[in-house]
Amino acid sequence: MTSPDEPATRAPRNWRRLIRVGALVVALVLCIVFLIPRASDIVDALGRQNPLSIVIGLVLAIAATYATFLSWRELMRGAGHPLALMAAQRVFFLSQIGKYIPGSIWAIAAQADLGREHRVPVVKSVAVGLLTLLVSCGAGVCVAAASLPFVIPDALSKYWFVIVFVPIALAALHPAVLGLVMRLASRVMKRDFGTIRLPLPSVAKAFGWAVIAWILFGAHIATLSAALIRLDGHTFVLAIGGYSLAWLVGFLVFFLPAGLGGREAVLTALLVAGSAMSLNGAVSVAVMSRVLLTATDLLLALAAGLSRRRKGVVVRAASERS
Numbered sequence: 001m002t003s004p005d006e007p008a009t010r011a012p013r014n015w016r017r018l019i020r021v022g023a024l025v026v027a028l029v030l031c032i033v034f035l036i037p038r039a040s041d042i043v044d045a046l047g048r049q050n051p052l053s054i055v056i057g058l059v060l061a062i063a064a065t066y067a068t069f070l071s072w073r074e075l076m077r078g079a080g081h082p083l084a085l086m087a088a089q090r091v092f093f094l095s096q097i098g099k100y101i102p103g104s105i106w107a108i109a110a111q112a113d114l115g116r117e118h119r120v121p122v123v124k125s126v127a128v129g130l131l132t133l134l135v136s137c138g139a140g141v142c143v144a145a146a147s148l149p150f151v152i153p154d155a156l157s158k159y160w161f162v163i164v165f166v167p168i169a170l171a172a173l174h175p176a177v178l179g180l181v182m183r184l185a186s187r188v189m190k191r192d193f194g195t196i197r198l199p200l201p202s203v204a205k206a207f208g209w210a211v212i213a214w215i216l217f218g219a220h221i222a223t224l225s226a227a228l229i230r231l232d233g234h235t236f237v238l239a240i241g242g243y244s245l246a247w248l249v250g251f252l253v254f255f256l257p258a259g260l261g262g263r264e265a266v267l268t269a270l271l272v273a274g275s276a277m278s279l280n281g282a283v284s285v286a287v288m289s290r291v292l293l294t295a296t297d298l299l300l301a302l303a304a305g306l307s308r309r310r311k312g313v314v315v316r317a318a319s320e321r322s
Helices: 006-048 051-078 085-100 106-118 122-150 160-172 175-189 200-225 233-252 262-274 279-321
Strands: none
Touching: 006 279, 051 085, 051 122, 051 200, 051 279, 085 106, 085 279, 106 122, 122 160, 122 175, 122 200, 122 233, 160 175, 175 200, 200 233, 200 279, 233 262, 262 279
16 A cells, blocks of 8 residues: 655655756766767777777776776775675766766765665765775876886976875875865865774775776776787886876866866877877877777666666566565
C-alpha cells in the first residue's frame, strides 16, 4: 500500500534526477563544442597512430583513471566513509563528467550530490574531493620534479618553480597541515570541515595511488609517442614528467573544461623540447591523448551507471521471486 507521504518524497528525487541529467547533457555538449574546432587535428592525430597504440593508450588511460579513483576512495575511507566498491565507483566516475563544465568545482559538487545516496555528508564529500585534488597536485609536482630535469637540458631554468613546490606540496599533505586547511576552508565557506581527521597512513596510501596514476598517464603518452618516434627510457621519463606538469597547468586553467587547451599546449612544448618529435607530431600526441582520456571518462561513467541499473534489475527480480 502506498504511503500518503510517498509522492512528496518522490518529487525531490525526481527533481534531483532531472538536475543530474541536465548537468550531464550540459557537460557533454560543452565537451563536443570545444572539440569541434579541433576536428581536423583529431583526424590528423588518428592518421598518425596505429590501432594497437590506440588500444594500449586507451587501456593505460583507464588504468590511470582507476588509480586516481583508488586514491579518492582511500581518502574517503580515512574520512570515515568506507564505501563499497560498486557504490564508490558510481559516485566517482559519474561525477567526473562534471569536470567538463568550466569552473573546476562541478565534479566535486556532483560527488557531494551522489554521495548523499550513500549517507556521506555533503561537507565530507566536498572536503575529500578537494583533498583528492591536493594529493594529485602534490604527487604531480613531485613526479615532474623528479623526472623533467633528467630529460630536458634547461629544465631547471625553465621549470624551477616545480622544484620549489616539492617541499611545499609534501608539507601540505601532513595531517596537521590538512587540518589547518580544513579549518580555514570552514571559515571561508561557512561549513564545518574542521571535524575531518585523516590518518597519516590514509594520506600516504592516497599519495601512492596518485603517483601510480601519474606513471600510468605517462605510459599512456609514451605509447602514443611510440607510433611517431623510437620509444626508449628517455622518452618514457619525458612522457611521465611532461604529462604531470601539463596536467597541473591545465588544472590552473579552471575556466576551460578539464583544462582543454592549456594541457595540450604545455605537453606539446615539452615533447618538442625533450625529444626528436616534430611540432606536428607532438600536437597529434596531445590531441590523441585528449580524445582517449575523454573516451575513458565516458566509458567509466557509462559502466558505473549500467552497474547500478543492473543491480536494480537483480534486486527487483529477487523480490518478485520471493
